[in-house]
Amino acid sequence: EVQLVQSGAEVKKPGESLKISCKGSGYSFNNYWIGWVRQMPGKGLEWMGVIYPSDSDTRYSPSFQGQVTISADKSISTAYLQWSSLRASDTAMYYCARLEQWLAKWGQGTLVTVSS
């Protein structure tokens, strides 16, 4: 069974750094792009960017370029989304999903709360 399992909820202060993860199983992790989607409280879905774990080719949505870093460790079938300095506006649910042009498989989501 294809699964994407994300790391648990985080509560952080503004200015802190954070790295959340998404571990794939049940398929060849290296051979599918993994994307990240933001959903702010009560709002819609926003595409952040995508990575190809085999060679770490990464593409960012212009809205998120420079704001986050997407990476992957193919040896442990895990993709990451990280921030160097969080803001209150980063408070949101973050989903990873396997990109097959459409997004058929999703992680359960990681809730990030940034508050002083």
Place this chain on the structure above:
Amino acid sequence: DIVMTQSPDSLAVSLGERATINCKSSQSVLHSSNNKNYLAWYQQKPGQPPKLLIYWASIRESGVPDRFSGSGSGTDFTLTITSLQTEDVAVYYCQQYYTTHLITFGQGTRLEIK
């Protein structure tokens, strides 16, 4: 970016009736190389990740009930739910994947029971 605009933002439909959600793209998502529309539909229930319903504008994902159907081409698309059930209460999103790694979603349509 290709902008996806859904209508309406919300709608209420009686149980057993038909629900229709529209999605319009700012440019065509019909690819001339294969004559396919690069358009998908998702359902999101509270506290859950989105679930893929439809891809290639009209192909139902495995396990999706046949009361869900997608239609349209070019820039105008429709998701239709015939005979609405209580479990269909959710927010529905369209998504274009014409720009391969820069996909975009519609703003969502909230579907409720009247």
